[in-house]
Amino acid sequence: MISGETLHRQTLAELAQGLAAGEFTSRELTEILLRRIESHQESYNAFITITAEIALQQADKADKARANGDGGYLNGLPIAHKDLFCTKRVLTTCGSRMLQNFVSPYDATVVEKMALAGAVMLGKTNMDEFAMGSSNETSHFGPVMNPWNTKLSPGGSSGGSAAAVAGRLVPVATGTDTGGSIRQPAAMTGTTGIKPTYGRVSRFGMVAFASSLDQGGVIARSAEDAAMVLEVISGHDHRDSTSINHPVPRYVDGLSRGIKGLKVGIVRQHFDEGLDESCAEAINLALNTLSESGAKIVEVDLPHIDLSVPAYYVVAPAECSSNLSRFDGVRFGHRAEKPQDLHDLYCRTRGEAFGAEVKRRIMTGTYVLSAGYYDAYYLKAQKVRKLISQDFVNAFCEVDLIAGPTTPTTAFALGEKTDDPITMYLNDIYTIGANLSGLPGISIPCGLVGGLPVGLQLVGPHFEEERILACAHQYQQLTDWHRLEPGATI
Numbered sequence: 001m002i003s004g005e006t007l008h009r010q011t012l013a014e015l016a017q018g019l020a021a022g023e024f025t026s027r028e029l030t031e032i033l034l035r036r037i038e039s040h041q042e043s044y045n046a047f048i049t050i051t052a053e054i055a056l057q058q059a060d061k062a063d064k065a066r067a068n069g070d071g072g073y074l075n076g077l078p079i080a081h082k083d084l085f086c087t088k089r090v091l092t093t094c095g096s097r098m099l100q101n102f103v104s105p106y107d108a109t110v111v112e113k114m115a116l117a118g119a120v121m122l123g124k125t126n127m128d129e130f131a132m133g134s135s136n137e138t139s140h141f142g143p144v145m146n147p148w149n150t151k152l153s154p155g156g157s158s159g160g161s162a163a164a165v166a167g168r169l170v171p172v173a174t175g176t177d178t179g180g181s182i183r184q185p186a187a188m189t190g191t192t193g194i195k196p197t198y199g200r201v202s203r204f205g206m207v208a209f210a211s212s213l214d215q216g217g218v219i220a221r222s223a224e225d226a227a228m229v230l231e232v233i234s235g236h237d238h239r240d241s242t243s244i245n246h247p248v249p250r251y252v253d254g255l256s257r258g259i260k261g262l263k264v265g266i267v268r269q270h271f272d273e274g275l276d277e278s279c280a281e282a283i284n285l286a287l288n289t290l291s292e293s294g295a296k297i298v299e300v301d302l303p304h305i306d307l308s309v310p311a312y313y314v315v316a317p318a319e320c321s322s323n324l325s326r327f328d329g330v331r332f333g334h335r336a337e338k339p340q341d342l343h344d345l346y347c348r349t350r351g352e353a354f355g356a357e358v359k360r361r362i363m364t365g366t367y368v369l370s371a372g373y374y375d376a377y378y379l380k381a382q383k384v385r386k387l388i389s390q391d392f393v394n395a396f397c398e399v400d401l402i403a404g405p406t407t408p409t410t411a412f413a414l415g416e417k418t419d420d421p422i423t424m425y426l427n428d429i430y431t432i433g434a435n436l437s438g439l440p441g442i443s444i445p446c447g448l449v450g451g452l453p454v455g456l457q458l459v460g461p462h463f464e465e466e467r468i469l470a471c472a473h474q475y476q477q478l479t480d481w482h483r484l485e486p487g488a489t490i
């Protein structure tokens, strides 16, 4: 019999076994986690909405199904959703005042698939406003605190999901990654975060930031747990025109593929002066571990990768300025009071309800798309994007995976970068390339520096999530970094 006091420490895979063996019920598990969420809400601020009532209903339903010998793949297992996945009976705020009272008329495909698999939704996690940010400080609902040290940022924009998983409030949570928002917070909180290939997971019901880059994924405690969830949320969806009809492998079955003989590329530019020296050491040790277990490490060149941040900060704002034009005070969310005319309604609604970073992106985006500047900025950035994608295609002719750091440093202090957007943007210097090229990537914990987690990133060719997960899983069989809880020291 497992003591209820340690249930929150178990991975999703362990919890699945315990439930199946009848060691505890989904209701017991749900109650324990809901209590933990409530008691840590003030210190982490990881949730925007806690859905206790729905969770208990779903847990009871799951227990009943199990007793009858049915239930889905994730029956009775707890999950939290980033608050930009639309949920029918629950608020979807996107971390913004604009949507603080918004309840969607439908569930996002990801939410629907998780519910069908029997998962129990504990709540909606805090995030940067409209997923724009790298520190979770742009949320209208206040910053998220990093469980490893509450004076530090957990990263962003899926910082609430990452903090909830790192703080052992929930075993897995969904996230989205437009420029690094799953992998960067995973790195900063010692969790495992996977962004699949663009088109792998449906964007239907995911509030759009930059549609050609946005991709849903998972933040978990291990590659195995991430595989379990990814298997459920992946697949073609006719409601998302960019969703790709490509068979979904049983990711969990592929975990044992291992890494013997795998050719792993490292990119010189990833180890240039921007990378903290101690983080570089941790990454190098991780690469040694891969090489000792049979991977072949070779250098590859991504000649245009240095241009990824500038290209992204033209393309993403351009798409955001277009996507966010729907928030006009007429159809969605906030509406300014007593407008004098239509123009006044638009201006005051958007002026009042968007935060500073969102406004900055809308203005940049509108500028780069304007008639006089379109060629110089937007078109140019698209050409650079193509070159970066081609660099990856060339690199993957030589190697199976690319490995390197996820972020330049470990978690930084809340407030440290808020006055300097460019420094903030540079946090995603190693992650953005995968988004511009639509490639899958994972971040896994690979060390501690100054008592804080370091993330190792693995990027693979399109639709090679299985390969990435197998490599990450093998690494996690050989090391314990992913098992360390906040506060751990070595």
Ligand code: GLN
Binding pocket: 131, 132, 133, 134, 156, 157, 176, 177, 178, 179, 180, 181, 182, 209, 316, 428
């Ligand atoms: N930090 C990046 C940005 O601010 C990426 C965000 C994301 O992936 N959603 O745009």
